[in-house]
Amino acid sequence: MTATSSTSVSLRGVTKRYRSLAALDGVDLDLEPGITGLLGPNGAGKTTMLRVMATVLRPDAGEVRLLGRDPTQPDARTDIRRRLGYQPQELGFPRGFSAFAFVNYMAVLKEWADRDLRTTEVRRVLDLVGLGDVAPKRISRLSGGQRRRVALAQALLGTPELLVLDEPTTGLDPEQRASLRGVLADIAATSTMVISTHQTEDVAALCRRVVVLDAGRVHFDGTVPELVSLATGRVWMAAAPDAAAQASWRTASGRYRNVGEHVPSGAELVEPSLEDAYLLLRGATASASADAATSAEVA
Amino acid sequence: MSTHHVRPDDLRAWVRGATDGVLSMSVEQHLVGCPQCQAGVAAALPPMAYAVPSLPEVTAAPGQPGSPDVAGPVGSAELPDLAAVWTAVRDEIEVPRVSLLERLLVRLGLPPCDAMLVAAAPALRGSWICAVALAVAFAVGGAVAARNGSVMVFLVVAPLVPVLAVATAFGPEAGPALEQESAAPYPLARLLLLRTAAVLLAALPVVLVGQVVFPESAAWVWLLPALGFTAAVLALSTWFGPWRPASAITLVWVIATGAAERLDTIWAVFAPRYLLLYVLMLIIGPLVLVLRARRLGTIGRIAS
Known part of the structure; x- marks a missing residue:
């Protein structure tokens, strides 16, 4: 992997x-302008x-x-912070503080010295995130989704040139x-944005690139279509759950969506989604971890 | 059109809301149909707080409403700039007012942004309430001590008030936005010291109470350990967070003063060699704080 200009x-x-x-275990990663989605289970x-x-x-x-x-x-750190935006988890x-007062306070810390x-x-x-109407309201009186938008x-x-957002759409x-997706897509046209999320729909809708982390390591790094293609030919709709599938759940139609290598009897092959691919990858990762643990025990 | 008009004095009184019901009704009935008196009302109104000093030139094409050759209200320079008025209204509602403290700090020479950050500290209610509560508790303790003829309570509590107030200022309750603040370019060490200043300001009444309760004892003497301890807490917070150093210092101080009391030499904690120790804390503490903050880029409880 080589970093470019x-x-x-x-x-x-x-x-x-x-x-x-090890929260992070020897991670190598290069990010370029555009939106990168960071997927992974809790504790990844x-x-x-x-x-x-x-x-x-x-x-x-x-x-x-x-x-x-x-x-x-x-x-250098100060210079980076001048060009950085960060929303913590x-x-x-x-x-x-009111919503306005808090963002105003943060603006002072970000060296916006001129009052006007x-x-x-x-x-x-505040208008950009749709909080113009509640700007004078105390943050303690805002809903969870509104507080996340204040952050x-x-x-x-x-x-900022670099935006680091930890679960920006949670609670919305x-x-x-x-x-919010529209707002973020507009901003990403001129910046590098990293979004951590559990919402695969957000990644599918927003991100050009997706990185899957697990146990502090990068398990996938590529485009969204590349990740989705991992599940091509491995997603089946069937009348019953498949015990051999890596993931299986009942859909609104009453039929079961089975993701995995095994072909359930009487099943119909369907187009995979990003969520299917993520679950498949997660299943493979879990199996690999279990195999590694078994090998270690044997050794 | 009526040839009679509202008298200027009555019109001004009506604008001020100083006319009685009958006169008000009469004036209002007349105003509805009299452009000349309507203009008089406009002249009698006080200047708008947000009046736009100059309006954009009317650029309507000739023959169109608003152009100089067409008479009429459209395009009149008397039309208010609604966008500016709306912005002013939002300013009034949204923008926090500049507090008295902030204005005072700016007058004293503090840059406006720093003054705003100090003045924002009262929003960190926990620390201010704690500081004030400690001040009140100290006043009560001081009064009890004075009645009993003992300075023990005074000596034990006084140097700890700023220490505990500062520790409170940086605990999880008071610094919930530290994660976001840490990613901002404003120097964290400076923010920390400004907050300290703000909290110490709240603890200042303790000094005044001390002077009043014990006018014969030099209050400045116990200010030295107070400042030394505070500096030590700030420096050690870069490793351990604020509460563990504050608790440790509190414990050591209480034991030391208790031991001195038992030995009947309560003032021993102010012996020259100990005063030197407090001075060293006062000098070394801020240095360590600044160096650690520069190295870590982060401080306090998220220094992991």
């Missing part, structure tokens, strides 16, 4: 451990990776370059999610 994020052998647990290392990219966490080993600069150098807001320009920018990002609004301040209703 257009590479915005470059990770080489990045490792982060929490005691004996997605949030740790995003925190490293957001300069709030330093890895134990490996090399990180963000926007062409080394975040371990104080001056765990949201925290000081009590008593700052006010205009705060209003722009997103502060990340969008100044239209379908209409809000559709609206």
